[in-house]
Amino acid sequence: MISIREVAETNAMIERENLDVRTITMGISLLDCVSPDLQELKERIRCKIYESAKDLVRTGEEISRDYGIPIVNKRISVTPIALVGGAACRTSEDFVELALMLDDVAGEVGVNFLGGFSALVSKGMTHSDELLIRAIPEALARTERVCASVNVGSTRTGINMDAVRLMGTIVKEAALQTADRDSIGATKLVVFCNAPDDNPFMAGAFHGVTEADRILNIGVSGPGVVKTALESVRGADFETLCECVKKTAFKVTRVGQLVAKEASERLGVPFGIVDLSLAPTPAIGDSVADILCEMGLESAGAPGTTAALALLNDQVKKGGIMASSYVGGLSGAFIPVSEDQGMIDAVRRGSLTIEKLEAMTCVCSVGLDMIAVPGDVKDTTIAGIIADEMAIGMINQKTTAVRIIPVIGKTVGEEASFGGLLGYAPIMPVSRFSCDEFVNRSGRIPAPVHSFKN
């Protein structure tokens, strides 16, 4: 039987160490909504999303109450809209209209984000892909809940540099169109390499075309729990350190698995995957950077940071895969700067730079995430940063992403504030050297030699 000590440990994780289920994300396929008529398409999508997700928020709250575990976000991901809207949307304005409708229906069912205003263009762009991409800045400026993502490369296809160059411009434009709100538009736009089909985390979630009609994916969290557990093994050897992370990741993931199973049963929607990511929030004590410091670094970004993060990422996966048979999504440690108080402090004290963050993305689960840069950074420089990150993903056969915010009207030394879970970030300096001639070449970077596995 469960002991008082075990009960106390679980409740301490929840009450004091910010253990929570970060998100229940319902993936909804919109492929059966396709119509050549825009009004018809909008109506079909609205009905499908509403019927599928109308009980999502209430069910999440009930599960939360029954087990005493906070479920912070309830969200929806949909089939990439470039695929769904291709037949009906003749202009970028048509795609914006779809985004406005998605925002409405997301509000109606009570979710805080809806992901999937997306295009998959890792090898080439169709006409509708390009129309959607060009619609992104206005769509993000005029909606609250819609999130956009574009997959511009993969290990199997190489990197579509035409799309990378275009995304440099689109990121900047998304920032410009929301210049009055610290360029918040760019916080809802992710550029991917090797984007997973079942990621429940925003802003990069979409419902892949290989997925079922509807599916529930769960994202767990708990950097604070890992940090607290590591306090008990200060000075111990690496084996002890790894054991400690693994055991904690196991416990955290089991909670995600439980919530996934319950939500799936109660909503009558199949369970997809648990994404066992350490996702920080701006709350004190909910930081991945603090875990790195607890391992023995003076500040995130110090020499040793990449090794510490590699260890953390791997042990989280090893503990988690024992706890759930279906682990997927991104799974690992997230290092968004604006959403992690420890990272923000590290940038402020000068220990963490974009270049170090880029190195860290080689060993963690995502990429350059929530990084604020000066608003006058050139489009081509943003494209160059994206290209570097995509190359890391392509060569290392992993997901990488860029969510970078050129904060219009601000420069190094100032801070941008995005509010809520998106947090706030000091503006980081970017290399002033040009990559214009490189990114202005047209075409693709070919797939690497180790992609030829057939």
Place this chain on the structure above:
Amino acid sequence: MERAIITVVGKDTVGIIAGVCTYLAKHHINILDISQTIVQGYFNMMMIVDVSSTDIPFGELTEELSRVGSEEIGVQIKCQKEEIFDLMHRI
């Protein structure tokens, strides 16, 4: 059997267990196990209960217990389904 874990945390005083048990009896909830400790004057109790024959929905039970704790006894009471603890601490 449908089991839940009730935890009570607060300043030690007369009648904590009595207060909780009276409420549980009223709603046909059987107590399977009780353990308690007092750490630095703070009362810490855990009960394993069977809620399968109770007359109220589980959500209402958790809210009511929390209210009884804060308004009538002056302690914090939580009631959670057992699986969260089982899954976390047992393979």
